[in-house]
Amino acid sequence: LYAYFPGAPTWPPFRRDLKYSITATSATSMDRSTLSDVFARAFSRWAAATNLRFTETASESDADITIGFYAGSHGDGEPFDGPLGTLAHAFSPTDGRFHLDAAEAWVVGGDASSPGAVDLESVAVHEIGHLLGLGHSSVPEAIMYPTIRTGTRKVELEADDVQGIQSLY
Ligand code: TQI
Ligand code: CA
Ligand code: ZN
Ligand code: ZN
Numbered sequence: 001l002y003a004y005f006p007g008a009p010t011w012p013p014f015r016r017d018l019k020y021s022i023t024a025t026s027a028t029s030m031d032r033s034t035l036s037d038v039f040a041r042a043f044s045r046w047a048a049a050t051n052l053r054f055t056e057t058a059s060e061s062d063a064d065i066t067i068g069f070y071a072g073s074h075g076d077g078e079p080f081d082g083p084l085g086t087l088a089h090a091f092s093p094t095d096g097r098f099h100l101d102a103a104e105a106w107v108v109g110g111d112a113s114s115p116g117a118v119d120l121e122s123v124a125v126h127e128i129g130h131l132l133g134l135g136h137s138s139v140p141e142a143i144m145y146p147t148i149r150t151g152t153r154k155v156e157l158e159a160d161d162v163q164g165i166q167s168l169y
Pocket of ligand 4: 126
């Protein structure tokens with residue numbers, strides 16, 4: 001079964017049109033347009049299950065959600081740890097921060113089966129679930145299950161994820 005954060009925080013009802021900005025990319029070698037495509041696909045999976053809409057904005061000050069790549073300590077008390085271990089983290093509503101470990105061997109739409117490779121879209125779909133208020137699910141097939149086998153791609157919302165997000169929005 002799906003879960004919420006303590007107190008079940010959500011984006012409030014008058015905020016259904018959320019803007020996100022990809023703000024910190026200097027620590028990764030991936031190009032901007034690839035990143036824009038991956039995050040747009042990841043957000044669209046949650047938009048399809050809810051009345052939420054997500055739009056990328058170039059202006060960080062307009063953004064509800066900020067996405068960035070960081071190596072090691074990056075000012076929020078949750079330092080990244082180099083290859084594997086923690087891949088990314090996101091804060092509960094309405095914080096909006098979504099950070100990815102720049103040290104990972106991120107793969108986009110390609111072969112996530114090489115050693116140490118981590119599929120960016122899979123991690124993004126999971127972290128967006130956290131940004132929207134979902135905790136971890138006990139259903140192994142769910143996007144919000146707390147482990148993923150390395151080298152796998154898992155981007156489709158499971159019935160449990162859909163029920164979880166529809167109970168919040
Ligand atoms: N990052 C953890 C995660 O997103 C960080 C975390 C632990 C967390 N507990 C949390 C975030 C509670 C919010 C709320 O779960 S991770 C996976 C998965 C990670 C793990 O790097 O370990 C994915 C990131 F589920 F596959 F294990 C993305 Cl998809
Ligand atoms: Ca790491
Ligand atoms: Zn962080
Ligand atoms: Zn998680």
